[in-house]
Amino acid sequence: MRKPVLLLILFSFCFSFSSISCKKTADENSKLPLSSGYSSKVQSLTPFDSTLVNSFFIKYHELKKYQQETTELYQKRNYQYIWFDTKGMLEVSHLLYNKLNNMEDDGIKATIPYKEKLDALFLNATENQKATVNNELLLTSLYFFYTQKVLKGIDDKKIAELGWYLPRKKKSYVSYLDSIIANPSLINKNEKEVLGQYYNLKEVLQKYRKIQKDNSWSPIALDSSTTALKLGDSSQTIAQIRQRLYIFEDLSADSKSAIYDDVLAAGIVKYQNRNGLLENPIITKKIIASLNVPIEDRIKTITVNMERCRWIDVDVAKAKELIVVNIPSYRLTYFKDGKPVLISNVVVGKDMNKTVIFSADMRYIVFSPYWNVPTSIIKKEIKPGIAKNPNYLSQHNMEWYNGGIRQKPGSKNSLGLVKFLFPNNNSIYLHDTPSKNLFNEEKRAFSHGCIRVAKPVELANEILKDDKNWTPAKIDAAMHKGKETWYTLKNKIPVYIGYFTAWVDDEGAIHFYDDVYQRDDRLATMLFEE
Incomplete structure (x- = not known):
């Protein structure tokens, strides 16, 4: 295990698009599928001139970051209006305005660009709500502003700066708009877009804001x-x-x-x-x-964890088997068919050797493992020990091997009697340990980066439960054989190592955990800067 450099997930669909010229004929326009949001009840306006898109973003330069998506959207729709028809503003326009004005309910504090123009469009006389290209493009740009803030979250580069390497699925909000137009209520709650835990946290956020408002703290x-x-x-x-x-x-x-x-x-x-x-x-x-x-601190914790939920791929929850480690809670949960079958306390990396936030597939179980001592530990701990005591290696059941040092299998081996491998560049894995007393500690950040499991025997038995090659007796024998044995799993198991300092359980109760790696404040600062 080497020192990591620096980790429970965001969107479930990827789409491809075709570019459609704004000069399509009326007959071609009439062939647009219903999924594009058009119906017989909507009296569509005449498509607008495609060159006006560029002119709009020159004038509304604060929205320029959304120009590419906006152009893609209208190419797909032949430059037809989305938010208006011949009678005026459509229902979905008002829903968007409401969501923009209530982003704080989603834990977002952000200044809406051109807010005064947006308010004027909705709050003034009905004649000001007629379709114009500027009004149309303003709403579309603010739709992308909303989806970026509320559904996508901060960009991948900033996430990586926080040491979060869990995969995110690419998501297009061009196609997502089709779904909203076809069924506007989806904008209020759509768990196909964000991890369900997000909405659980959102409900608790409202409770805590009410506590903040109603009670002197x-x-x-x-x-x-x-x-x-x-x-x-x-x-x-x-x-x-x-x-x-x-x-x-x-x-x-x-x-x-x-x-x-x-x-x-x-x-x-x-x-x-x-x-x-x-x-x-x-x-x-x-x-x-x-x-x-302070209740304000609890609210901040909830909002930063809502942000982390935006980064999680919602397909994660669909995995037939899944092992999740949440670093701040010092806990491992093994899911089968979406239900927890094993929960175990864990020990994670100390502050100087932080456990990395990432995912990989478990492929092997190693019984009676050797421990190949990392070079950093040899340099900092073992060589000084040898200098003081020539019998250091034998007393610790260690030996020189291929120019390095390894610890032989046995009950005193630092990896215990079994380890679980999910190959990765961080050299992180799950393993047993002879230091059982550490699992009784309140804070359990003691390792060099790998994850020690309090219930390794139970985990091995659960993983191999349906494998005819193994029985509990055979697993026990392999663990105590004193000879390293590798076994390749028939089915790979995704392992997710995450970092959530707030989580809502199945009963609706909020759990808060120690910010062991001091990451919440930095994320909160990034959100504020956004």
Whole structure:
């Protein structure tokens, strides 16, 4: 494993297009398919002059970045109007205007270009809502502005700067507009375009903004007379905590009692589970500090994770088998047919050896593995150890091999009894470990970049469950054989290593995790700059 340089996904369709001249005949125009958004109820206007597209972007230069897509769109449509017919503005135009004005609901803070002209078009007298080429192209350009902000997210170059190397599918919003025109309601919620988790976060975002609006967020202070609170204790702090947990929906009711009872203890445990904290009914300064995180900070965390959802390919969820590792939650989930069959705690790379955010296909399981020690570890740790102790290698069950050093198979091997390989340029893989105690830690960023699995035996058994070559007894024997054995999987399993500091579970509860690699603020800054 070498030190990585620097990772749960965006769009599901790729389209090809043909360029159509604006000088097509009326007969040819009448043959446009219904999927293009035209119907017998829409009285189409006469196509406009194609040369006016370039003139528009000279005048409205702030929208020039959308000129290529706009040109492609109207070439496909023979330069027919999209947002207007002979009677005026179509319904889809008003829907777009509404979505533009409410982008903050999608966690987007952005200045709409030429907002005053857009408002004038919709808010003034009906005669100003007649079709003109400028009005038509303004709406089209702002449609692409909207899809870029709300559906696509920041560009690939900026994502790579954040160390995120999960694949994104190329998506054309030229064709997506056809779907919206045919069914305008799709613009409100279309999970074919963005990962479903995005909409879950969006719903929670509205809840947290309501909390921000309705409640004064006064800090909870622990009584100076104590350092912790336990069952049976009485304190005004307990009443404050009870109210906070009720607001967060960790308690179903607020009795306003200042006595620490079993009901509050259950709420504390629920809160801890949602926030990556170890279960402990004793209320400490650490729990209070977590409860005091400003609501504005929680909102920011939600919005940056909504942005990450924009980057995920929605087809990921359709995989027959899928292994997902979320770095901030220190957790691995193995899915089969969309349902979790195994959840395991993991240890990820420490800050100096960050686990990379990427994906690859698992192809091999290696039982009783050797550990080929990375050159960096040999230099920094092993050679100094040899200098102090000539028996260092033998005491650690290591040997020189092909000019390097490897650790022999066995229970004390740093990779444990099994490793799971998904070949990649980052030399990252999943593996067992003899250091089981680390899985009980609250924060588990201790490795040199690879991912240690708390349930390696269960993972191997689940992967090979339907493979006639293996039984649990054979797997156990291979793990303890003391001789390295490679096995090629019959079916490759996609492995996704992601980075989400907020996630909504199937019950609708929001989970927040420690920003272990300090990436949220940088992403938030990029979003603000956008």
